[in-house]
Amino acid sequence: xxxVEKILAGDIRTAARLIRDIxxxxxxxxxxxxxxxxxxGKAHVIGISGFPGVGKSTLVDQMxxxxxQEGKSLGVLAVDPTSPFSGGAILGDRVRxxxxxxxxxxxxxSLATRGHFGGLTRSTxxxxxxxxxMGKDIILVETVGVGQDEVDIVTTAHTTIIVLIPGMGDxxxxxxxxxxxxxxxFAINKADREGIDKTVNELRMMLGMNHKGDDAGxxxxxxxxxxxxxxxxxxxxxxxxxxxxAFLFDHAGTHLRARLREKAFRELxxxxxxxxxxxxxxxxxxxxxxxxMIDDLVEKRTDPFSLCERxxxxxxxxxx
Numbered sequence: 314x315x316x317v318e319k320i321l322a323g324d325i326r327t328a329a330r331l332i333r334d335i336x337x338x339x340x341x342x343x344x345x346x347x348x349x350x351x352x353x354g355k356a357h358v359i360g361i362s363g364f365p366g367v368g369k370s371t372l373v374d375q376m377x378x379x380x381x382q383e384g385k386s387l388g389v390l391a392v393d394p395t396s397p398f399s400g401g402a403i404l405g406d407r408v409r410x411x412x413x414x415x416x417x418x419x420x421x422x423s424l425a426t427r428g429h430f431g432g433l434t435r436s437t438x439x440x441x442x443x444x445x446x447m448g449k450d451i452i453l454v455e456t457v458g459v460g461q462d463e464v465d466i467v468t469t470a471h472t473t474i475i476v477l478i479p480g481m482g483d484x485x486x487x488x489x490x491x492x493x494x495x496x497x498x499f500a501i502n503k504a505d506r507e508g509i510d511k512t513v514n515e516l517r518m519m520l521g522m523n524h525k526g527d528d529a530g531x532x533x534x535x536x537x538x539x540x541x542x543x544x545x546x547x548x549x550x551x552x553x554x555x556x557x558x559a560f561l562f563d564h565a566g567t568h569l570r571a572r573l574r575e576k577a578f579r580e581l582x583x584x585x586x587x588x589x590x591x592x593x594x595x596x597x598x599x600x601x602x603x604x605x606m607i608d609d610l611v612e613k614r615t616d617p618f619s620l621c622e623r624x625x626x627x628x629x630x631x632x633x
Contacts, residue, residue, distance in 0.1 A: 317348045323447050325420060332422055332443055336436045346439055353445040354573075356388070357558060360470030362456045362495075367476045368502040371541035372550075373455050377413050379547050380451050388444030388452040389413075389421040392437060420444060435583045438469055467495035468579045471572065472557045474498045474550070477516070479508040496534050498553050504538035504546065513538070532560050532568075593628060 319327040334342040359376075361369050373389065380387055413419045424437050437454070444452050456466050467473050475496035501512055513536055520534060535553045539546030561569040597603045609615045 314348070316345050320345075320349060320443060320446055321352060321448075325417070328420065328443050328447055329422065332424075332436075332440045335439045335443070336424060338436075342439075346442060349442060349446040353442045356441075356445040356449050356452045357472070357554075358441060358445075358452045358454065358470045359554060360454045360456065360466035360473040361476060362466050362473065363476035365457075367478045368541045369455050369476050372476060372500060372502055372539060372547075373453055374413070375541050375544050375547045376453060376551070377419055378544075379551055381413075381416065381418060385450040386418045386448065387420070388441075388447065388449040389419065390437060390440055390444070390452070390454045391421070391423045392454065392456045420447070420449065435580075435587055438580055438583070441469065465579075468572075468575050471561060471569070472497045472554050474500055474554075476500045476502050477512065478503045479506040479512045497532060497557050498550070499534055499536045500539050500546070500550055501536060502539045502541050504540050509538060530564075532557065593624070596628075597624070 316327055331342060331345055361373055363369055377387055441452055454470060473495055499516060516536055537546055537550045537553055539550060606620055610617060
């Protein structure tokens with residue numbers, strides 16, 4: 314309870330240690346999360362995704378500055394590739410956004426994907442809850458940018474921004490069935506590059522085919538041109554974020570409630586999977602039959618599908 318009270322009071326060191334413990338799956342962290350959960354749900358969570366090299370980190374840096382000028386407190390989670398040696402994030406938070414590192418109103422933390430291809434791990438979602446309980450007004454989650462499969466952010470964030478750059482050409486067509494369809498806002502960064510008009514027109518054409526528009530009560534994702542290095546377009550981007558937030562609260566908050574239900578469902582499913590699978594694998598490894606199972610697979614005396622069915626039936630009952 315002492316840790317809970319410190320986090321609710323906004324203690325940065327306690328929050329940092331808890332997020333580390335969550336990421337390392339340390340005993341006791343789950344009990345703290347249980348106590349913090351009723352105090353979450355107030356922060357506006359913004360996801361920033363897109364391919365590597367489009368300038369996501371620079372854009373996030375400028376967004377931090379703009380929000381701080383408005384007097385808002387921020388939590389920033391930068392999800393990076395996993396180190397094959399330590400298992401931690403390859404790029405640390407000290408490398409990113411250094412000018413905000415000493416600002417008491419900004420909490421920055423790097424987290425590793427740990428091989429999770431959807432872009433977010435359960436520990437990232439729990440870290441969001443910690444920052445939310447701390448009283449942060451805005452939580453920015455920058456994902457690693459792995460491509461089409463990185464759509465987890467849309468079920469976690471209230472507003473999802475996809476960052477693109479001019480000159481992608483056919484790449485936009487190639488990825489439209491993936492991350493392009495999860496965006497609430499598109500930011501065309503490095504807008505001073507040649508081909509910005511072509512990129513915007515291609516994007517608008519695709520959006521026109523895939524969205525019904527405002528008349529059907531749907532959100533039409535806007536396109537904002539930005540130059541993150543110079544801070545250009547950032548105020549306009551923040552305006553669109555506020556417009557999307559207002560949209561979520563329209564119609565008695567039905568849009569927001571739908572997102573929250575999807576988030577709750579995904580969170581519960583992930584925790585069940587992690588707990589059930591982790592416990593089952595630990596029990597298997599400690600059993601005498603585990604090595605024989607591996608030998609049977611290697612020698613082709615059985616197949617992994619039949620073996621999985623047998624394991625599930627033995628541990629979950631014949632009803633499986």
